[in-house]
Amino acid sequence: MQLHHQINPSYWQTVSFPPLPALRRDRSADVCIVGAGIAGLTTAYVLLKNGFKVILLDKDTLGNNETARTSGHLSNVLDEGLTQLISTLGEESARKAIASHTDAMELIEKIIQEEKIDCDFKRVEGYLYLSPETNKDYLNQELHSARKLGFSDVELQASPTHFADLEA
Numbered sequence: 001m002q003l004h005h006q007i008n009p010s011y012w013q014t015v016s017f018p019p020l021p022a023l024r025r026d027r028s029a030d031v032c033i034v035g036a037g038i039a040g041l042t043t044a045y046v047l048l049k050n051g052f053k054v055i056l057l058d059k060d061t062l063g064n065n066e067t068a069r070t071s072g073h074l075s076n077v078l079d080e081g082l083t084q085l086i087s088t089l090g091e092e093s094a095r096k097a098i099a100s101h102t103d104a105m106e107l108i109e110k111i112i113q114e115e116k117i118d119c120d121f122k123r124v125e126g127y128l129y130l131s132p133e134t135n136k137d138y139l140n141q142e143l144h145s146a147r148k149l150g151f152s153d154v155e156l157q158a159s160p161t162h163f164a165d166l167e168a
């Protein structure tokens with residue numbers, strides 16, 4: 001069986017970054033970040049843009065761990081589902097979690113524009129499917145939770161109608 005990341009490798013899997021130089025002497029900085037995956041790299045980028053001196057450390061090369069395995073989609077609907085999110089965090093914190101993902105997507109879009117990064121960034125419709133083993137009421141529950149959390153443009157469809165948009 002071929003795994004998804006072997007068929008469609010992420011950008012990170014197609015680029016070989018040079019090994020990072022070892023830290024051989026004392027250095028000083030405002031902030032030291034451990035981990036040069038997407039989280040550490042983004043933090044370093046934002047801090048540098050704001051005038052901080054940053055040291056970024058990694059035991060491996062850039063973006064070579066979980067970051068390399070991304071399928072490259074961004075969403076403010078968290079993987080565990082909105083009903084589960086409310087049940088785990090409560091409504092107020094669930095809203096904050098969603099807002100943090102919305103802010104992250106906006107930051108990424110802004111960086112792409114400012115740095116003129118040619119990465120096919122596109123905002124598209126998102127679909128949540130019912131898997132055969134899932135309770136048929138799951139989508140209704142998700143719709144109800146989505147509206148509760150302020151997603152106003154969510155609707156239940158018998159089948160997706162926007163495949164053409166996704167493929168365009």
Ligand SMILES: Cc1cc2nc3c(=O)[nH]c(=O)nc-3n(C[C@H](O)[C@H](O)[C@H](O)COP(=O)(O)OP(=O)(O)OC[C@H]3O[C@@H](n4cnc5c(N)ncnc54)[C@H](O)[C@@H]3O)c2cc1C
Binds near residue numbers: 038059063068
């Ligand atoms: C198959 C798959 C698909 C995914 N698809 C998506 C997606 O479509 N969209 C999405 O948003 N997310 C997706 N994710 C999740 C996303 O990839 C991760 O949330 C994200 O990459 C985590 O980034 P990170 O920087 O926190 O971690 P990492 O990329 O793992 O970076 C952590 C870094 O820290 C370094 N490190 C760890 N310990 C030390 C140490 N002691 N000293 C020095 N360095 C250290 C590691 O070497 C590593 O480079 C996916 C994940 C997987 C596995």
